[in-house]
Amino acid sequence: MKYYDKLIFEISREGRVGYSLPKSEWEGLTSSLSEEASGIAKNLLRETPAELPEVSELDVVRHYTNVSNKNFGVETGFYPLGSCTMKYNPKINEEIAHHPAFCGLHPLQSEESVQGALAIYYHTARVLSELTGLADFTLTPFAGAHGELTGLMVMRQYHLLRGDTKRTRVIVPDSAHGTNPASAAVCGLEIVEVKSTANGTVDTNDLKGLLDDTVAGIMMTNPNTLGIYETQVVEIAHLVHEAGGLLYYDGANLNPMLGASRPGDMGFDIMHINLHKTFSTPHGGGGPGSGPVGVAAHLVDCLPNPRVVFVDGKYKVKSGKMKVESNHSGGICQFGNSCGRVAAFMGNFGVVMKAYTYILSLGKDIKHVGPIATLNANYVKESLRDAYYLPVDTVCKHEFVFDGLADKSTGVTTLDIAKRLLDYGYHAPTIYFPLLFHQSIMIEPTETESKETLDDFIDIMHRVAEEALADPDMVKTAPHTTPVRRLDETTAAKNPLIKYRDLC
Amino acid sequence: MNKYIPHTPDDIRQMLDKIGVSSIDDLFADIPASVRLQKEYDLPEAMSEEEIRAYFKALGDKNRQQVIFAGGGAYDHYTPSVIDALLSRSEFLTAYTPYQPEISQGTLQYIFEYQSHICELTGMDCTNASMYDGATAAVEALFMAVAQAKKKNRVLVSATLNPTLITIIGTYAKYKGIEVDLIPETDGYTDRTAMQAMLAEGDVAGVLVGSPNHYGIIEDYTGFADDIHAAKALMIMHCDPSALAVLKTPAEWGADIACGDGQPLGIPLSFGGPYVGFLACRKELVRKLPGRIVGATKDVDGKRAFVLTLQAREQHIRREKANSNICSNQSLMALHITIYLALMGKQGLREVNEQSYGAAHYLHDELVKTGLFVPAFPNAPFLKEFALRTTLPVKALQAQLAEQGYMAGIALGDYREGMDDCILFCATEKRTKGQIDELVKLVKEAKL
Numbered sequence: 001m002k003y004y005d006k007l008i009f010e011i012s013r014e015g016r017v018g019y020s021l022p023k024s025e026w027e028g029l030t031s032s033l034s035e036e037a038s039g040i041a042k043n044l045l046r047e048t049p050a051e052l053p054e055v056s057e058l059d060v061v062r063h064y065t066n067v068s069n070k071n072f073g074v075e076t077g078f079y080p081l082g083s084c085t086m087k088y089n090p091k092i093n094e095e096i097a098h099h100p101a102f103c104g105l106h107p108l109q110s111e112e113s114v115q116g117a118l119a120i121y122y123h124t125a126r127v128l129s130e131l132t133g134l135a136d137f138t139l140t141p142f143a144g145a146h147g148e149l150t151g152l153m154v155m156r157q158y159h160l161l162r163g164d165t166k167r168t169r170v171i172v173p174d175s176a177h178g179t180n181p182a183s184a185a186v187c188g189l190e191i192v193e194v195k196s197t198a199n200g201t202v203d204t205n206d207l208k209g210l211l212d213d214t215v216a217g218i219m220m221t222n223p224n225t226l227g228i229y230e231t232q233v234v235e236i237a238h239l240v241h242e243a244g245g246l247l248y249y250d251g252a253n254l255n256p257m258l259g260a261s262r263p264g265d266m267g268f269d270i271m272h273i274n275l276h277k278t279f280s281t282p283h284g285g286g287g288p289g290s291g292p293v294g295v296a297a298h299l300v301d302c303l304p305n306p307r308v309v310f311v312d313g314k315y316k317v318k319s320g321k322m323k324v325e326s327n328h329s330g331g332i333c334q335f336g337n338s339c340g341r342v343a344a345f346m347g348n349f350g351v352v353m354k355a356y357t358y359i360l361s362l363g364k365d366i367k368h369v370g371p372i373a374t375l376n377a378n379y380v381k382e383s384l385r386d387a388y389y390l391p392v393d394t395v396c397k398h399e400f401v402f403d404g405l406a407d408k409s410t411g412v413t414t415l416d417i418a419k420r421l422l423d424y425g426y427h428a429p430t431i432y433f434p435l436l437f438h439q440s441i442m443i444e445p446t447e448t449e450s451k452e453t454l455d456d457f458i459d460i461m462h463r464v465a466e467e468a469l470a471d472p473d474m475v476k477t478a479p480h481t482t483p484v485r486r487l488d489e490t491t492a493a494k495n496p497l498i499k500y501r502d503l504c
Numbered sequence: 505m506n507k508y509i510p511h512t513p514d515d516i517r518q519m520l521d522k523i524g525v526s527s528i529d530d531l532f533a534d535i536p537a538s539v540r541l542q543k544e545y546d547l548p549e550a551m552s553e554e555e556i557r558a559y560f561k562a563l564g565d566k567n568r569q570q571v572i573f574a575g576g577g578a579y580d581h582y583t584p585s586v587i588d589a590l591l592s593r594s595e596f597l598t599a600y601t602p603y604q605p606e607i608s609q610g611t612l613q614y615i616f617e618y619q620s621h622i623c624e625l626t627g628m629d630c631t632n633a634s635m636y637d638g639a640t641a642a643v644e645a646l647f648m649a650v651a652q653a654k655k656k657n658r659v660l661v662s663a664t665l666n667p668t669l670i671t672i673i674g675t676y677a678k679y680k681g682i683e684v685d686l687i688p689e690t691d692g693y694t695d696r697t698a699m700q701a702m703l704a705e706g707d708v709a710g711v712l713v714g715s716p717n718h719y720g721i722i723e724d725y726t727g728f729a730d731d732i733h734a735a736k737a738l739m740i741m742h743c744d745p746s747a748l749a750v751l752k753t754p755a756e757w758g759a760d761i762a763c764g765d766g767q768p769l770g771i772p773l774s775f776g777g778p779y780v781g782f783l784a785c786r787k788e789l790v791r792k793l794p795g796r797i798v799g800a801t802k803d804v805d806g807k808r809a810f811v812l813t814l815q816a817r818e819q820h821i822r823r824e825k826a827n828s829n830i831c832s833n834q835s836l837m838a839l840h841i842t843i844y845l846a847l848m849g850k851q852g853l854r855e856v857n858e859q860s861y862g863a864a865h866y867l868h869d870e871l872v873k874t875g876l877f878v879p880a881f882p883n884a885p886f887l888k889e890f891a892l893r894t895t896l897p898v899k900a901l902q903a904q905l906a907e908q909g910y911m912a913g914i915a916l917g918d919y920r921e922g923m924d925d926c927i928l929f930c931a932t933e934k935r936t937k938g939q940i941d942e943l944v945k946l947v948k949e950a951k952l
Contacts, residue, residue, distance in 0.1 A: 005807070026858075070607075113568040131547075254920070287634070347776070364544060374532070483606070492811050
């Protein structure tokens with residue numbers, strides 16, 4: 001197909017329209033928002049019109065269809081992106097989330113008129129509790145990082161309610177996801193890094209030295225970002241709790257734990273889940289995701305408002321105190337025990353519906369997800385370790401990390417390998433993360449991929465390793481067959497062109 | 505095994521052989537026995553598609569669809585059919601964040617178009633790839649102001665903003681350690697004199713105001729930018745992006761940052777989400793802008809292409825000092841409003857506002873004519889949302905109309921002191937004269 005290179009603004013022609021509205025019934029009242037007709041002072045009206053495109057409906061449909069053809073999704077091909085859990089996104093989830101009985105609901109409708117929607121919210125929280133071993137969940141956070149921040153607010157509120165104001169430090173492993181320290185900083189916490197041992201797990205000796213009465217808690221992901229289960233987790237939980245801190249579980253790596261081990265049982269007090277990873281909702285090119293936060297029983301009152309509860313056979317929304325008083329200086333809101341409020345309504349409800357559909361589709365069989373995801377990852381690891389360097393040689397869970405090629409003599413880097421994979425119709429793995437190694441290649445196959453798909457990927461990875469020795473220049477200039485090739489990122493950053501007007 | 509797991513027993517056997525273990529259980533031998541899951545999950549058996557459909561149909565039947573005469577941050581505008589069809593394309597829907605630009609030009613290009621639209625509507629120079637919602641966008645705007653001011657740690661927010669938004673700002677500020685003060689209101693308007701006095705107290709990094717405000721009033725912000733800039737603070741406006749087709753833009757008011765929720769741009773109500781936030785600013789502030797930004801560039805062959813740019817900002821290089829932690833945002837919903845704006849175009853978005861204005865003013869006038877309502881803020885200009893005081897008991901009236909299939913506004917007494925007799929009504933271009941006449945008739949006949 002011919003490469004399509006137009007922006008919507010470039011196909012605009014004055015006078016074309018792509019919409020239909022009913023004939024206005026308000027001609028007698030006003031048909032124009034001029035000062036004369038509406039009584040809205042000219043001073044309040046826009047001076048120059050917004051230059052929006054003028055295109056027909058077919059123009060729009062063809063344009064975005066052509067634009068979509070320059071993208072790669074899970075349905076295009078294998079997406080072995082580490083820590084991202086790019087599993088198949090079932091179609092029934094989409095059908096249910098688009099059900100007209102839910103799409104038209106206003107978020108502030110009366111409780112009586114939204115009992116079905118509230119039931120979904122309530123029961124999704126219940127099944128997440130069962131799967132994680134935590135007492136209750138809020139489904140409000142919009143994404144994983146938003147969940148982290150919300151969870152840390154819960155952690156801080158817990159300490160503040162006890163009058164323990166000096167706990168302002170949070171411990172984060174050096175292998176943590178990048179959002180962990182960022183979330184802690186936004187929550188007003190100071191970050192203390194705990195070292196990893198040679199096998200990639202938290203160094204408990206280093207941890208012991210960091211624990212004192214200024215520690216609010218620790219953030220961990222288990223399995224960690226090397227895909228390795230933190231075997232000392234029970235001892236770590238004991239140490240942190242003994243020092244008065246709480247344990248936060250970063251749920252980005254929850255997938256392999258389905259059917260294997262629950263964060264609540266491991267000793268974690270707070271966690272978030274990425275519904276767009278473990279529970280099959282689509283990533284949408286960068287959202288909408290959903291990041292529910294679960295807590296142990298002693299923290300339930302610290303969850304943010306609003307909360308959905310089931311009382312006397314009815315689902316109810318507990319909003320907490322919401323009055324804002326005029327002309328009041330200082331602390332403007334009262335939240336009671338709750339950590340506060342983190343979103344205008346109840347989060348990405350449509351995404352929650354998709355995840356709940358997925359959980360009901362699998363039911364008890366969801367216990368196979370973790371084991372098969374783990375089988376797939378170990379199979380790929382063992383099949384490729386001859387050609388790629390495996391820095392930590394142990395059984396992994398859902399993902400594992402290579403440190404570049406086994407033979408780096410021709411100077412072919414992880415970036416080059418990633419780009420060459422694109423030529424073969426594969427998405428690249430996660431690269432240069434975790435930061436523990438210089439040439440990290442992080443591979444997560446997920447349980448929805450068949451042995452045939454993995455075998456084909458393994459063949460291609462071997463072929464790329466051979467090409468790196470036989471024809472390194474070709475690999476270093478890859479990709480060669482994609483819609484565009486390597487980009488000039490330096491000029492883009494030096495002279496930012498970030499809207500159509502910048503190009504005119 | 506099941507439709508989402510393709511492994512045959514033979515596949516599993518061969519894979520275990522390659523790994524060199526005898527069972528899948530062996531791969532979990534490192535998990536301490538005390539925390540290894542020993543039980544079956546207390547979940548139902550797997551449901552077939554037909555069972556799933558029946559289950560959700562039964563739940564859906566427990567909801568009551570209503571004719572919406574309320575806003576309060578979520579507006580019932582028309583959604584063109586084209587949008588869902590295009591958003592369902594798996595190339596958009598199932599892609600990850602565009603980290604490999606060579607095979608993500610689709611996502612990168614629509615984000616570039618989205619950024620262009622948001623800058624057009626707000627009049628601002630720069631914007632990012634989207635935020636979670638309007639409220640968190642406002643929080644991030646205030647954080648930007650504090651970061652830009654370096655040593656100042658206090659922000660002012662107008663009491664005429666939606667109290668839910670103020671509560672969210674209060675939450676984030678509490679943990680980030682930022683002081684928030686409310687600028688009082690007078691008759692539904694931000695009190696400029698009070699703001700000037702608060703600015704004079706010093707230490708103010710940013711001031712947040714809304715357009716339209718929580719009461720639907722289009723406030724006159726003449727002179728605000730001068731006051732705020734004289735105090736070396738930033739002016740931030742929270743706006744309805746649909747209304748920006750006709751209302752004075754944040755840039756025209758002299759604001760430094762614009763933020764808000766994209767939902768009014770044709771995103772279905774969907775019980776509150778997913779929606780999308782936007783955050784735009786003057787170019788001097790671009791390095792403080794959180795989140796992802798897409799820029800135009802060329803590939804090695806000279807082809808125009810798009811790429812994530814300005815990545816070397818604070819949150820990436822000094823994450824332990826990060827001012828924002830946003831990662832995943834609401835990309836697909838940014839595509840939603842990008843397609844909406846392409847379809848509606850210059851003329852359509854204006855017409856949406858004109859018809860909403862017509863419907864809302866007709867509703868306003870008809871309700872006042874009943875003698876049961878008076879304007880809460882007489883003569884205040886509004887577009888599609890307005891507050892009325894009533895002699896009827898608010899909650900009983902709303903409950904009865906809900907039974908009859910109408911969502912009759914929002915009870916302002918739930919949010920504000922002294923407004924127990926106030927209802928915030930809204931009408932968009934989707935409301936017909938017939939619906940409005942029926943609502944007014946039911947109000948008149950209400951037995952309370």
